[in-house]
Amino acid sequence: MNAPLPREWDSLRQSRQRRLERAATLGFGKEIPVDRIIDLLEAVIQPGDRVCLEGNNQKQADFLSESLADCSPERINHLSLVQSVLALPSHVDLFERGLANRLDFSFSGPQGARLAKLVQEQRIEIGAIHTYLELFGRYFLDLTPNVALIAAQAADAEGNLYLGPNTEDTPAIVEATAFKGGIVIAQVNERLDKLSRVDVPADWVDFTVKAPRPNYIEPLFTRDPAQITEVQVLMAMMAIKGIYAEYGVKRLNHGIGFDTAAIELLLPTYAADLGLKGKICTHWALNPHPTLIPAIESGFVQSVHSFGSEVGMEAYVAARSDVFFTGADGSMRSNRAFSQTAGLYACDMFIGSTLQMDLAGNSSTATLGRITGFGGAPNMGSDPHGRRHASPAWLKAGREAAGPNAIRGRKLVVQMVETFREHMAPVFVEELDAWQLQKVMGADLPPIMIYGDDVSHIVTEEGIANLLLCRSPEEREQAIRGVAGFTPVGMARDKRAVENLRDRGIVRRPEDLGIDPRQASRDLLAARSVKDLVRWSGGLYAPPSRFRNW
Amino acid sequence: MNAPLANRKSWFEATARARIGGLLDAGSFVEFLQPAASQPSPHLAQLDLPGAFDDGVVVGCGRLEKMPIFVIAQEGQFIGGSVGEIHGAKIVGTLRRAVEEKPAAVLFLIDSGGVRLHEANAGLIAISEIMRAVLDARAAGVPVVALVGGSCGAFGGMGIVAKLCSGIVISEEGRLALSGPEVIETVMGVEEFDAKDRALVWRVTGGKHRYLMGDCALLVDDDLAAFRSGAAEFLTGWREAGPSLAALRSSQQALENRLAAYATYRDGLDVWAALGVAQPDSVPLLDSDRLVALKKGLPT
Numbered sequence: 138m139n140a141p142l143p144r145e146w147d148s149l150r151q152s153r154q155r156r157l158e159r160a161a162t163l164g165f166g167k168e169i170p171v172d173r174i175i176d177l178l179e180a181v182i183q184p185g186d187r188v189c190l191e192g193n194n195q196k197q198a199d200f201l202s203e204s205l206a207d208c209s210p211e212r213i214n215h216l217s218l219v220q221s222v223l224a225l226p227s228h229v230d231l232f233e234r235g236l237a238n239r240l241d242f243s244f245s246g247p248q249g250a251r252l253a254k255l256v257q258e259q260r261i262e263i264g265a266i267h268t269y270l271e272l273f274g275r276y277f278l279d280l281t282p283n284v285a286l287i288a289a290q291a292a293d294a295e296g297n298l299y300l301g302p303n304t305e306d307t308p309a310i311v312e313a314t315a316f317k318g319g320i321v322i323a324q325v326n327e328r329l330d331k332l333s334r335v336d337v338p339a340d341w342v343d344f345t346v347k348a349p350r351p352n353y354i355e356p357l358f359t360r361d362p363a364q365i366t367e368v369q370v371l372m373a374m375m376a377i378k379g380i381y382a383e384y385g386v387k388r389l390n391h392g393i394g395f396d397t398a399a400i401e402l403l404l405p406t407y408a409a410d411l412g413l414k415g416k417i418c419t420h421w422a423l424n425p426h427p428t429l430i431p432a433i434e435s436g437f438v439q440s441v442h443s444f445g446s447e448v449g450m451e452a453y454v455a456a457r458s459d460v461f462f463t464g465a466d467g468s469m470r471s472n473r474a475f476s477q478t479a480g481l482y483a484c485d486m487f488i489g490s491t492l493q494m495d496l497a498g499n500s501s502t503a504t505l506g507r508i509t510g511f512g513g514a515p516n517m518g519s520d521p522h523g524r525r526h527a528s529p530a531w532l533k534a535g536r537e538a539a540g541p542n543a544i545r546g547r548k549l550v551v552q553m554v555e556t557f558r559e560h561m562a563p564v565f566v567e568e569l570d571a572w573q574l575q576k577v578m579g580a581d582l583p584p585i586m587i588y589g590d591d592v593s594h595i596v597t598e599e600g601i602a603n604l605l606l607c608r609s610p611e612e613r614e615q616a617i618r619g620v621a622g623f624t625p626v627g628m629a630r631d632k633r634a635v636e637n638l639r640d641r642g643i644v645r646r647p648e649d650l651g652i653d654p655r656q657a658s659r660d661l662l663a664a665r666s667v668k669d670l671v672r673w674s675g676g677l678y679a680p681p682s683r684f685r686n687w
Numbered sequence: 688m689n690a691p692l693a694n695r696k697s698w699f700e701a702t703a704r705a706r707i708g709g710l711l712d713a714g715s716f717v718e719f720l721q722p723a724a725s726q727p728s729p730h731l732a733q734l735d736l737p738g739a740f741d742d743g744v745v746v747g748c749g750r751l752e753k754m755p756i757f758v759i760a761q762e763g764q765f766i767g768g769s770v771g772e773i774h775g776a777k778i779v780g781t782l783r784r785a786v787e788e789k790p791a792a793v794l795f796l797i798d799s800g801g802v803r804l805h806e807a808n809a810g811l812i813a814i815s816e817i818m819r820a821v822l823d824a825r826a827a828g829v830p831v832v833a834l835v836g837g838s839c840g841a842f843g844g845m846g847i848v849a850k851l852c853s854g855i856v857i858s859e860e861g862r863l864a865l866s867g868p869e870v871i872e873t874v875m876g877v878e879e880f881d882a883k884d885r886a887l888v889w890r891v892t893g894g895k896h897r898y899l900m901g902d903c904a905l906l907v908d909d910d911l912a913a914f915r916s917g918a919a920e921f922l923t924g925w926r927e928a929g930p931s932l933a934a935l936r937s938s939q940q941a942l943e944n945r946l947a948a949y950a951t952y953r954d955g956l957d958v959w960a961a962l963g964v965a966q967p968d969s970v971p972l973l974d975s976d977r978l979v980a981l982k983k984g985l986p987t
């Protein structure tokens with residue numbers, strides 16, 4: 138018998154204890170004075186730590202991020218950041234000032250260009266670009282944070298946290314950190330004697346600090362109906378009649394954008410006229426899009442679970458608790474991890490947009506000179522082979538793809554694009570920029586957002602291509618060319634092959650669907666302005682000032 | 688209230704021809720100077736600018752609830768509904784024909800920033816001829832009703848023309864003034880008027896403000912059917928009064944009183960408070976019925 142290896146089995150707990158003792162030595166209790174936050178961070182964070190700075194495309198722990206960036210690189214360095222989004226200038230400052238040198242993340246958005254520059258200068262090492270769910274998953278396997286810096290709405294005296302409508306990533310981050318010997322520090326907007334609801338219990342939280350200003354929240358999901366074009370109305374009509382109605386899509390997620398906003402605004406009008414109320418779009422994994430208000434008020438929508446909230450929608454959501462998930466106190470509770478799970482496994486359809494698509498249907502929002510990442514689209518825009526429960530839409534799609542004896546269904550993954558985006562850049566291309574970006578980044582894989590073999594349909598102003606019915610790569614290519622309009626890719630179509638696909642219902646034009654493009658009028662939109670949305674909501678929706686003209 | 692919101696056909700977003708289609712009795716419209724008979728602006732052609740076969744205005748006759756009427760509809764999407772030489776001549780010709788044929792009314796669908804600057808003096812002369820023709824039609828007993836609710840509003844010379852009409856039917860989205868917000872900002876500076884502050888622009892020139900100030904006869908929803916019923920309502924029982932010195936003196940006095948009362952205010956909100964509106968902040972979100980009720984209850 139070998140003797141057991143001598144080792145300590147609680148080194149994480151001991152490390153945590155030493156950090157807490159250092160903080161106690163400096164006189165810190167649980168509530169940190171705002172002007173001493175840097176002292177605290179330097180006391181509890183160690184070189185080489187894995188740190189999660191909470192932030193995604195909505196809520197940001199911006200004060201803690203700026204404070205960390207102001208810490209001394211002598212004291213804190215070689216940090217490895219594990220976080221959803223690299224969105225704030227202070228996130229990038231951490232690398233430029235030498236506090237951090239490694240990054241695992243999902244999405245970089247506005248900082249995409251600065252990030253690309255740091256990569257080229259080799260001042261940042263990118264572990265991987267993930268989807269949200271992958272990154273959350275890795276929090277519980279090999280990327281567990283040593284320190285989590287999070288954002289909450291309010292704390293009480295004991296340190297319980299109320300997260301407000303923008304619960305978002307916080308539960309996943311705190312769960313991983315607090316139960317694996319980590320330190321959790323929360324910035325809060327206010328201190329209250331009693332919280333209306335406890336989202337994080339006090340014994341999972343080590344320190345709280347009242348930030349000098351409320352944490353930033355980006356109103357990312359507000360689309361002004363005034364900017365929806367008649368081409369987008371036409372595409373929305375085709376999607377509703379040619380896909381939503383035919384498959385009976387009840388459970389779904391919509392990507393952000395004017396294309397999907399147009400669909401939401403056609404539900405109470407065009408879709409209702411087609412008799413689709415109650416037959417489509419009843420259950421959603423979706424942020425509270427203001428453009429969904431008319432459909433909710435018209436009785437189309439039974440349930441919406443949200444990744445985060447949306448600025449201005451708080452009172453409306455609280456007043457529609459049959460539809461949205463709300464606490465006993467009435468306020469909204471969102472949860473990115475659970476909503477992403479719903480989007481991956483429980484939705485029958487994802488529909489979204491992209492910047493580029495190639496002849497295999499692969500699509501990417503990566504462009505040269507910018508590293509942007511993925512967010513949640515690849516999870517929701519993929520066909521999960523782990524799914525086992527059936528639904529009519531899932532079965533129909535599966536049988537279209539594999540014939541009547543299919544042993545599984547298929548998720549509908551729909552890409553909805555105009556053939557040209559702004560500045561007349563063609564969406565359809567022979568080769569994605571992602572391939573060049575891969576070389577520049579030295580990455581293992583090209584940053585493809587949605588793989589072509591997951592895509593079931595493409596909707597453009599020229600028509601719908603049903604890729605499920607294609608039986609060879611050549612057919613897929615011609616089906617894609619057949620809806621690619623006047624882009625070079627579309628012009629290079631084999632006209633006879635495309636007509637043949639049209640005869641088989643693989644490519645369908647508006648007239649094949651019984652849609653007269655001249656009927657595609659903005660008058661079909663249930664709301665044509667943000668003000669109309671406020672009226673639909675009975676005055677409950679309070680849009681941010683940048684969306685008001687009153 | 689929500690189902691009608693979904694069924695509205697926006698006047699603001701409609702083309703001139705779509706507005707006529709929704710305004711008149713179905714199928715009754717006959718265009719004067721149909722596409723083959725009209726011609727584009729020679730001035731724009733000289734400048735190598737694209738013209739329009741109707742030069743941005745549609746004129747003709749039709750019926751409104753069976754009444755014979757003439758209609759003039761400016762197309763705001765063609766050079767801002769601006770008045771050029773041919774554009775103006777079509778309007779003047781229609782108004783003069785109204786003097787001879789005496790329809791029940793001329794409906795003037797104004798959607799214009801005023802003179803077409805490219806045509807300079809020809810455009811200015813056209814505007815003055817339109818003013819005279821409006822007054823001649825009214826003097827002949829033919830009411831001229833301005834309908835204002837397009838994206839260009841009624842500005843510059845067309846703002847004056849609107850006020851020369853028998854009455855104005857306006858929507859919340861409609862705007863009515865002399866100098867446009869951008870012009871004021873350019874000439875007087877952003878401190879005087881911030882044209883990018885859309886909410887301020889509407890609080891100072893928009894339909895609700897104009898209606899509360901008594902500049903417009905009727906406030907209607909942004910809806911083709913609402914403009915149709917508004918025009919019909921205005922004409923019901925309306926008779927053109929002949930020119931009267933006493934009436935002119937009284938409206939001059941009203942304008943002087945207005946200047947004395949409100950000249951120092953910078954924002955519609957202040958004016959509404961002075962008018963006696965209890966909650967000026969609530970005005971922008973009121974629907975038109977409630978705003979009409981609010982105006983009825985104001986001290987006079």
